[in-house]
Amino acid sequence: MAGKTVVILGGGVGGLTTAKYLARWLPSEHRIVLIERNPRHCFAPSLLWLVFGWRRPDAICRPLRDLLPSRVEVVQATVERIDLKGGSVRVDGRSIGYDYLVVSLGASLAYDSAPGLFPTAYSFYELEQAVRLQEAVAQFKGGKVVILIPAVPYKCPPAPYEMAFLLDYYLHKKGLRGRSSISVYTLEPAPLQAAGPNATQGLLALLKERGIGFSPQHRWKAIEPQKRVLTFENGAAVEYDLLIAIPPHQAPAVVREAGLTDQRGWVPVDKGTLRTSHPQVYALGDVTVIPLPTGFALPKAGVFAHGQGKVVARNLTAEISGRGIPGVYNGFGACFLEVGHGRAGFMSGVFYTQEGFPTIHLRQPALWWHWGKVLFERRWLRGNF
Ligand SMILES: Cc1cc2nc3c(=O)[nH]c(=O)nc-3n(C[C@H](O)[C@H](O)[C@H](O)COP(=O)(O)OP(=O)(O)OC[C@H]3O[C@@H](n4cnc5c(N)ncnc54)[C@H](O)[C@@H]3O)c2cc1C
CATH class of the missing domain: 3.50.50.60 (FAD/NAD(P)-binding domain)
Known part of the structure; x- marks a missing residue:
């Protein structure tokens, strides 16, 4: 089989996760290209600590290249156009073709x-x-x-x-x-x-x-x-x-201009596979909209982008190479809630329900949840995600 090219747009939580797991699972004859405009990735949850002087910018950001296996081709450039019909994206004036596209461009402020x-x-x-x-x-x-x-x-x-x-x-x-x-x-x-x-x-x-x-x-x-x-x-x-x-927040202009968004302003996807309605095009993370049975949408959070990135990598590997078993994303989310005094609360649960709200309790603030978040930050910034 001829090698395929997977192009991932965005080197935030969803894009990094997809790239990392594709590099692990997808046979080496296939290319993995990640396009991101920023040379470094910053761990967003730590911005809260930074505001109070408990972190410096350099302590919460890492060069993107250091977070990914060498096999991933990192293109530092701005995505200017997504051509769904032609199967290519335009970045800084040049065109990059894809066989599979993963859109993880997040939300624009x-x-x-x-x-x-x-x-x-x-x-x-x-x-x-x-x-x-x-x-x-x-x-x-x-x-x-x-x-x-x-x-x-x-x-x-x-x-x-x-x-x-x-x-x-x-x-x-x-x-x-x-x-x-x-x-x-x-x-x-x-x-x-x-x-x-x-x-x-x-x-x-x-x-x-x-x-x-x-x-x-x-x-x-x-x-x-x-x-x-x-x-x-x-x-x-x-x-x-x-x-x-x-x-x-809104979907990035390049995503809206490509016709990927719907009347809600975000990219609709299959909630289990993260496929869009366009063949061989996936989207995940903050740029998507996934309605829940309660009428609310799946919240925009890194924990979801991370879980979705793993599923997309697994499914692309199966689709391209026939290896492994395809996965279905289940809507699991977890979150530390910083409250000061060196403590944090914690919530977790599965947001995809048959009907009604997910069962999620906010656990009482404790020292160990705060340290859980500190540990998570350290792991993430070492590329352990
Ligand atoms: C203060 C703060 C605290 C947070 N705390 C938590 C938390 O505790 N837990 C949690 O789960 N989530 C948290 N989040 C949310 C989390 O950071 C996001 O939900 C997550 O980053 C979404 O991942 P993503 O891949 O969809 O988008 P992003 O991580 O935003 O990545 C999108 C990437 O696309 C790039 N990009 C956009 N447009 C272009 C373009 N045209 N060309 C090239 N590159 C482009 C951007 O530079 C960016 O790197 C927090 C967010 C903030 C702001």
Whole structure:
């Protein structure tokens, strides 16, 4: 059989995982090409620690090349066009053909789609933004902290709440908590809804215990930076001294322009195989939409992109070489929830149910869950994923 070329778009969680396992399982006559615009990969969960000075940028990022077996051809370039009919992608002006395509380009952060909000609001969803917030937090002398969720979906649904918990801890340590308030405003009716009512109630209890305000069903409308006031569609007006917002997410333009997205704005895939409706084209991770029986979609999180990447690698190996047994992705997810004081909570469960919500409980914060996350970070940055 002539060698096939598998092209993987995106060297984030999903792309790295797919490439690593393909390199392990796919016979050597086949090529594996990974295209990523950034020369290095940063471990996103550690951005939360970086904001408080507990990590430096260099400690949470690694050259992409160091994380992958030498067999994977890494092309550092921007994907400009995906030609599904012609079976090729255009990168930095040249064309690369594929037999199989894996799209793992993640979600783009659409700062401009929240007019006026950024850069007045700080963010922590990208390295540069997190560094900027770190400086603001270090200089903060106490006051009203507002964490705003202006749009859904957004990746890692617990992250804004982890930010609130870590701020609570940090301000306590600096003796500033007494003269500070911390509040989360979101357009959602409740946090972590896709994970089910147990997870939601567990998180709400933790917020309450720490005196962190939570205002659901607040759809952001406008900002008055001079007055430091946010207004909401329900008429509420909220003052802030430090404003942190989650940028709206959308599928990358190159994915939308290729016609891979549907009316929901994301790439529909088979939930078990991650195949798209286009022959020999797979998509996984944050760029996809996978509806659940409850009406919610599978959350956007690295744990899902990782599990999906393994399944795609397994199935491509079977499809191309006839080796191994094809797998079916089962929607398993797990998450550490940082709460400060060297502790974290933990949630896990299978999101693919026949009907109803998954059974997911938020385990009480403990030292070992925090150390579990530290260990996970270390392993990931050594390429053990
Ligand atoms: C602060 C924070 C904390 C988080 N914590 C957790 C956590 O604890 N647990 C968890 O499960 N998830 C967490 N996540 C979410 C997790 O990081 C994402 O869900 C995960 O990275 C998705 O993987 P992906 O492969 O789909 O996309 P990504 O990892 O975002 O990878 C997409 C890649 O595509 C590249 N790319 C995009 N467009 C182009 C282009 N045109 N050309 C070339 N390259 C391109 C990007 O540079 C990027 O490297 C967190 C996220 C943040 C921001």
